[in-house]
Amino acid sequence: MDKQKAKMIVDKEHKLAEVDPRLYSSFIEHLGRAVYGGIYEPGHPEADESGFRQDVASLIQELRVPLIRYPGGNFVSGYNWEDGVGPVESRPKRLELAWRTVEPNEVGTNEFIRWAKGIDSDVMMAVNLGTRGVDAARNLVEYCNHPGGSLYSDMRIGHGFKEPHRIKTWCLGNEMDGPWQIGAKTATEYGRLALEAAKAMRWVDPTIELVACGSSSRAMPTYAEWEATVLDHTYEQVDYLSLHTYYGNHDGDTANYLAKSLDMDHFIKEIVAVCDYIKAKKRSKKTIHLSFDEWNVWFHSNESDKKLEPWQIAPPQLEDIYTFEDALLVGSMMITLLKNADRVKIACLAQLVNVIAPIMTENGGKAWRQSIFYPFLHASLYGRGTVLIPIVSTPRYDSKEYTDVPVLDTAVVYNEQNEELVIFAVNKSLEGELLLESDVRGFADYRIKEHLVLENADLLAKNTAQESDQVRPHNRGNAQVESGVLQAALPALSWNVIRLGRTAAAHS
Numbered sequence: 001m002d003k004q005k006a007k008m009i010v011d012k013e014h015k016l017a018e019v020d021p022r023l024y025s026s027f028i029e030h031l032g033r034a035v036y037g038g039i040y041e042p043g044h045p046e047a048d049e050s051g052f053r054q055d056v057a058s059l060i061q062e063l064r065v066p067l068i069r070y071p072g073g074n075f076v077s078g079y080n081w082e083d084g085v086g087p088v089e090s091r092p093k094r095l096e097l098a099w100r101t102v103e104p105n106e107v108g109t110n111e112f113i114r115w116a117k118g119i120d121s122d123v124m125m126a127v128n129l130g131t132r133g134v135d136a137a138r139n140l141v142e143y144c145n146h147p148g149g150s151l152y153s154d155m156r157i158g159h160g161f162k163e164p165h166r167i168k169t170w171c172l173g174n175e176m177d178g179p180w181q182i183g184a185k186t187a188t189e190y191g192r193l194a195l196e197a198a199k200a201m202r203w204v205d206p207t208i209e210l211v212a213c214g215s216s217s218r219a220m221p222t223y224a225e226w227e228a229t230v231l232d233h234t235y236e237q238v239d240y241l242s243l244h245t246y247y248g249n250h251d252g253d254t255a256n257y258l259a260k261s262l263d264m265d266h267f268i269k270e271i272v273a274v275c276d277y278i279k280a281k282k283r284s285k286k287t288i289h290l291s292f293d294e295w296n297v298w299f300h301s302n303e304s305d306k307k308l309e310p311w312q313i314a315p316p317q318l319e320d321i322y323t324f325e326d327a328l329l330v331g332s333m334m335i336t337l338l339k340n341a342d343r344v345k346i347a348c349l350a351q352l353v354n355v356i357a358p359i360m361t362e363n364g365g366k367a368w369r370q371s372i373f374y375p376f377l378h379a380s381l382y383g384r385g386t387v388l389i390p391i392v393s394t395p396r397y398d399s400k401e402y403t404d405v406p407v408l409d410t411a412v413v414y415n416e417q418n419e420e421l422v423i424f425a426v427n428k429s430l431e432g433e434l435l436l437e438s439d440v441r442g443f444a445d446y447r448i449k450e451h452l453v454l455e456n457a458d459l460l461a462k463n464t465a466q467e468s469d470q471v472r473p474h475n476r477g478n479a480q481v482e483s484g485v486l487q488a489a490l491p492a493l494s495w496n497v498i499r500l501g502r503t504a505a506a507h508s
Ligand code: AHR
Pocket: 029, 072, 073, 074, 075, 174, 175, 216, 294, 350, 351
């Protein structure tokens, strides 16, 4: 059988948008072992004087995460932020209803923000619009951002934080359309509350940016109508609308699983349409951007989570052990976000440590990189600059739920400052290599710097504490460029990063 071929034309003038670095954000919730046993474990040999694990912090720093969403998630809808500030010994232990655990409140707003700043990340703070409302939200903004001379700002100073935290980006609740949410609401109830909370929060600090809750997934019964109603109320007071999605391969159908990035693409385009419909309806000059603030693969741990005893502190919840196959879909999802970088300005890989996460830890033991760490790492390191719009011609396939699935999924980013052109590509073919030929005429003097490949003979290969390198990339891809034409054989089922640069000439 002839090898499959794909062709591409890349033109540096054909630009989509600048990549907002916040596309490489993540999320830490008070859930499972994300905080306790994840980033924070006093007594661990790697813990610093505040109890935060330095081995975990270094792995996070590798990923160059600019923004971390906190403290939830479903958790935030029952959270009293006041429980997590002030002397640790006086903080209450609370029944945490979202995940049926006990929250010890040893880590709260100040500890988390100080830790995040220490690893060069900003915090995207969520307020509780489930059990609480306008008052608690505006007080938290005052606590975090007001310089001093008022009840809550002076309280922060009294807690040892003289300088305001200057939290810029705030989520107005979490997944308020979901019946599982503590204090779930109808779109009208939420739209009204979000508007009033937004007004009061901005009156405390007019420099903040606000994210309104969109649907919890594209499958919600109120999908699209929810967004339209919420934006009808909040349009002029918010900056972003949130999207969340998780995928899984429940029936072992790889071709169909890898096609699920198309669902993400449809989701984004449909929500852009809803935002622009409300813009038209209001004759507004303002454009709403998207915050895809939860996205990932999540299914491996579903069954074991059902068996957990309730009311434990930091039990192992949502601990998906990711396969090589999952890394391919995560790569494709990352590509999808890049291809929509004109409207998606924030995206949070959910989550960051232990809970559906690229980084895993053992209590008292090691920390290591899961398979999905790598596509996210590569995109975060090399996907900064301008997203270009290539003309792509690729073979396509049909799967159980999708038709015309491109075998080549690709995004191209040009970093003018570094004189680097990067092609991210997933070959979704189960059958074999895909021969890629790309016309890169505008980059005639560029040479191949590196062709990174993530491939594995075993789709279900995974990294564990004992074998933490079963899935890891190599740089022996065979991309070559000559007279402005790039050729590369992309192995069957592989994630590829082809970096071209003006100066380095590793192998032309
Ligand atoms: O990320 C895990 C959970 O998924 C979050 O708490 C919630 O927002 C979503 O349903």
